[in-house]
Every structure is written in structure tokens, then in C-alpha cells.
Amino acid sequence: MTAYDLKEDFFDIYDEHPLSREDAEDAFDAWKASIPDDKAYDPFRGLAKAVENHREFIFNYRDCPSRISNGYTECANRLINETNMMGRGHSFETLRARTLYRSLSRHRGMALRLSSRLSEQEWVRLPQVSLRRCLSHPPVRGP
Incomplete structure (x- = not known):
């Protein structure tokens, strides 16, 4: 064999x-x-x-009758790790914002610039509250 x-x-x-x-x-x-x-x-x-x-x-x-797997989660983790490697060690806040931004751009069906302004209605529809927090208020660094 x-x-x-x-x-x-x-x-x-x-x-x-x-x-x-x-x-x-x-x-x-x-x-x-x-x-x-x-x-x-x-x-x-x-x-x-x-x-x-x-x-x-x-x-x-x-x-399990529906053949559930965690393939989606594994793929998401791989994409996050690739983003982190390309950025050569992003901070957690930056990595979270970039990950949620990728999800947002797919949700809207187009690429956004991080500096672009969203309308109030678009902000309300966002499923990720932390994305608003990350983009609106950059993290404050200690001394």
C-alpha cells in the first residue's frame, strides 16, 4: 500500500x-x-x-443531520491572520477595524475609503457597532 x-x-x-x-x-x-x-x-x-x-x-x-462545520470561522480566522501578517503586527484596534471594514465593503457591495463619510442612515444599518467606534474615535495611545 x-x-x-x-x-x-x-x-x-x-x-x-x-x-x-x-x-x-x-x-x-x-x-x-x-x-x-x-x-x-x-x-x-x-x-x-x-x-x-x-x-x-x-x-x-x-x-448531526445538517452536517454543520466551522469552515466559515476557520476561513475568517485565516483572513484575519493574513491581514495581520501583511500589516506586520497591527494593533488590536487597527486589526479589528480592518476586519470589520472588509465586512462592511462586502455588505455595501463596493470598496470604501476609510476617510469616506457615511450617511446617518448607513451608520444606523451597520451591524458592527464597534466599527463605528473604531472609525469615529481612533484609540488613544498612552504616554
Whole structure:
């Protein structure tokens, strides 16, 4: 068995949506048992150990009828981290304002300049109260 086959077999556990939780756990156990003893396959044993450590939570995914995931949250966190890296260490207030600004520009369907003025009606419709606070009142720095 090659590493590619092991990877594909692992993905098949999650790609086969009609599987019940018990079937998925049995498929994982069979996959885990199929990992060769060769040292080259240690990364797969590490993956199997991680799944075992969080087994209950990972396989709870099968019990949920709507297949909820936190993919949106993970993507948002990645975008925030990228913004922080591009800014080379923004302050928390600046990072929060830039993140909320990105959300605001998508909400309005156009790009805004941070210095542009919004009408009173637009301010009222904003879902993020902290965006108003960040843009209207820059944080005061200590001495």
C-alpha cells in the first residue's frame, strides 16, 4: 500500500456521506489497522493518534443531520491572520477595524475609503457597532 492509497482511503471515510457514525468509526479502525509498520508511515500514525484523541468529537459530525462545520470561522480566522501578517503586527484596534471594514465593503457591495463619510442612515444599518467606534474615535495611545 502506498502513502497515496492511505490518504485516499482516509478521505473516503468522510467523502461517503451516507455512512452512519458506526460505519465511519469501523472504516476508520480498518484504515488505522492498514497502516504499514514501516517508519515512512509515521505521519499517518500521528494522524490516527490525533483522531483517536478527539474521536468522540470528530465522529459527532456524523450524528448531526445538517452536517454543520466551522469552515466559515476557520476561513475568517485565516483572513484575519493574513491581514495581520501583511500589516506586520497591527494593533488590536487597527486589526479589528480592518476586519470589520472588509465586512462592511462586502455588505455595501463596493470598496470604501476609510476617510469616506457615511450617511446617518448607513451608520444606523451597520451591524458592527464597534466599527463605528473604531472609525469615529481612533484609540488613544498612552504616554
